[in-house]
Amino acid sequence: MMKIAVDAMGGDHAPQEIIKGVEAARDQYPDIEFLLFGDEQQVTAEIKNHERLQLIPTTEMIEMGEEPVRAIRKKKDSSIVRAATAVKEHQADAFFSAGNTGAVLAAGLLIVGRIKGIDRPGLTSVLPVPNPELAQSNFVYLDTGANAESKTKNLFEYAYLGKFYAQQVLGVKEPRIGLLNNGEEEDKGDRLHKEVWQQLNDATDLNFIGNIESGALLSGKADVIVTDGWTGNAALKATEGTAKTVLKLIKHGILHGGLRAKLGYLLLKPVFNQIANVMGTSTYGGAVLLGLKAPVVKTHGASKADAVANTISQIKTMIDTNVIQQTVDYFGHQELVDNPTEND
Amino acid sequence: MMKIAVDAMGGDHAPQEIIKGVEAARDQYPDIEFLLFGDEQQVTAEIKNHERLQLIPTTEMIEMGEEPVRAIRKKKDSSIVRAATAVKEHQADAFFSAGNTGAVLAAGLLIVGRIKGIDRPGLTSVLPVPNPELAQSNFVYLDTGANAESKTKNLFEYAYLGKFYAQQVLGVKEPRIGLLNNGEEEDKGDRLHKEVWQQLNDATDLNFIGNIESGALLSGKADVIVTDGWTGNAALKATEGTAKTVLKLIKHGILHGGLRAKLGYLLLKPVFNQIANVMGTSTYGGAVLLGLKAPVVKTHGASKADAVANTISQIKTMIDTNVIQQTVDYFGHQELVDNPTEND
Known part of the structure; x- marks a missing residue:
């Protein structure tokens, strides 16, 4: 069973279209479990069927216009920070968001972290x-x-x-x-x-x-x-x-x-x-x-349910094929043998 | 009477379409005279009416694939070098070509020369x-x-x-x-x-x-x-x-x-x-x-007669409005008063 941490609050049509897309993907892929990070009331209101959906309530939200790094550092209980942290702590295998791009990238870089050698x-x-x-x-x-x-x-x-x-x-x-x-x-x-x-x-x-x-x-x-x-x-x-x-x-x-x-x-x-x-x-x-220790994937802010479901299927392929591990192995090996990237 | 130096050999359809475009512009603008630089036989064969067209025979040609700066330095009797030189020596007011872009730029920079302060x-x-x-x-x-x-x-x-x-x-x-x-x-x-x-x-x-x-x-x-x-x-x-x-x-x-x-x-x-x-x-x-002492204008290599005539009309506007002199005056003045561009 793979687990995907979802920022349920990010995007122009969140949480409605996010949850709708997640439920469609859940129904399609029996081996995915979702951790939904977001406002308890708002997210609960959208869920039709709780099967393989776990709601983790958060109290803060990073808005589209906010300065990314500052937002990540200040809003510790935001859906983005909490979802990224779940990946860091191995409670989830991947992080998905349709929210503030800069904040998602910053959370990926600062919380999920880079692969050694990248x-x-x-x-x-x-x-x-x-x-x-x-x-x-x-x-x-x-x-x-x-x-x-x-x-x-x-x-x-x-x-x-x-x-x-x-x-x-x-x-x-x-x-x-x-x-x-x-x-x-x-x-x-x-x-x-x-x-x-x-x-x-x-x-x-x-x-x-x-x-x-x-x-x-x-x-x-x-x-x-x-x-x-x-x-x-x-x-x-x-x-x-x-x-x-x-x-x-x-x-x-x-x-x-x-x-x-x-x-x-x-x-x-x-x-x-x-x-x-x-x-x-x-x-x-x-x-x-790419280059992080787990899939961190951002869809367009305007994404509707079908784009959300589509992106989850892309994340599933990344997890199924173990593409991140291949990268870890390659760059870890490079580190041991020789490191051509260190010379410039 | 303004004079435009034309590289009659540059472009996919040269000299035919170049001459055709030049003749159309000549017929439209009674105050332009053209200096045509190119192979005597080939260019002569295309000219219908010699009014305000002066043919200056050249023996070399810079091809589309040639390394620009080397070509400019070696092929002194090419249509591009000769046309640019005519502008430098004040025999013409502007230089037009549909030939090798790099060579035209190099001829502009190295032969026609930059405005002081640019x-x-x-x-x-x-x-x-x-x-x-x-x-x-x-x-x-x-x-x-x-x-x-x-x-x-x-x-x-x-x-x-x-x-x-x-x-x-x-x-x-x-x-x-x-x-x-x-x-x-x-x-x-x-x-x-x-x-x-x-x-x-x-x-x-x-x-x-x-x-x-x-x-x-x-x-x-x-x-x-x-x-x-x-x-x-x-x-x-x-x-x-x-x-x-x-x-x-x-x-x-x-x-x-x-x-x-x-x-x-x-x-x-x-x-x-x-x-x-x-x-x-x-x-x-x-x-x-822009930034040279005279208009140096390059049209697309695929240009046909109408694009050539159109570009000549653009050159005429540049000469009529004295836009280059305005630039010379502005940057010359800047040079005297203060030079903010010298500090970085």
Whole structure:
């Protein structure tokens, strides 16, 4: 029986949609037990069936706008701090939240803790490959923004974190690793990216395929794209923003295009639905802070029950496949044999 | 009479489309004279009417894949080097090319030269604001990638380069200046962006409106968005790549959606054309290397005659409005009074 610690109070639709999603996952997976951290009255009111749900009452809540580290330190009885602490104390195997991203990351880093040998965890998303001509449907992308300033060793570590995740969770045997850079040629980039390129290229246990430009982010050229959190964040937000802009433009054109455009829209509706479905994959499943001693997973604040259930299924796969232990073993072993990350 | 030095050999469709575009611009603007640098035979073969076109034969060509600085140093009789030299020697007022971007930038920097007081020129694009509900249709964006590594003073200078360009070329009276950053709040960013935020906020002659996230790049919140060349390049390429991806997905859906989808497409064609038109603005007009002693403008290698003519009209506006002289005066004056850029 695996146990997942859930922050029942985080997210725009908490606790209602969180509990609804948790109950759906509970009904689907008989081997998961949930610890629900939150306001006793509010959470109890939403629970339909208490099977394998344990409510742990908390009295505080970290709001969306709060300064993360300060909030974590001050609000000891918040649902985020209590849920993370349950993982730290081995009462739960993973931590799930749809709340304040910074606070979840801080709780992961400061309470759950880093894997020995990892300098900085990377925030990891699975993004869609919207190319109907490829069999590949998604890829692993990190760091999406846990760290605004990065060193060579951080990106080098991300390559392994991403590799293990792609192998275990997405089932890719030999994940192709790409480096997000400002050009495809091997001499491209600033000093940081040139150094990372060299280390990735020299590593004998990585299937490194070279640089990938942000214009080809969704192209499916790699199974893992490694980037520093600053660039990773900028490229991801630009991608999401542009997809929304184009779809908004289409919507506006249809609304202002008279009967002809409306009829055209009805006929093309299956096409638009399919696109929304493919591009929307990025908002499904959660962002994982890889490099911690247990799965710490954050879904979008706007998540509804289906996204919550989906993310729990992702956490279950992480626990079932033991991907974290693989990372612990790899970096623990590296520590003993030699430590190439200590030299820069 | 203004004179524009044209690299007639650069671009995928050179010299044919370059000459065609130049002749269209010549016919439209009676006050422009062109110096065409290129292979005598090839260029002559394309010219229909020699009025205000002066052919200056060159014997070398810098190819798309060549290492820029080396190529500039070695190929002294290339169309790029000769055209840039004509500007340096005051035989022409501006330099236009659709060739090797790196070589054009290097020729601009090393031959045409920087304005006194400017540390690094910034590559500047005018990008569309695809929001039909706003009157604003575009904004100035720099640096799109001339410099992979930037200092605080570089971004501070870009704010002025962008401000003057928005005022003179786009006709915006008090351009709103935004800083591309990883969050909207004033304490966001790495050390570089925090420092730039402070300097921009302290400047009394800038209408600084704060940080802008890359997800809101095309939102029209600012008339000038300042960014370091690394982030600017990543966000711009991600934006272009995503727009292409979404439109490709729609195309694929239509092609594989049977008769119903094809009929829908025909009905929605005006909407799609309008979107392609709005989003395509970014590929019209050229990228200007601002901070040099004269306009140095690079259009996309795939440019056809209309894009060439369009870019020449943009160069004409730069010369007519004397935007470069305004920059020279501002930075020359700064040099005398005080030099805040010298302190970091």
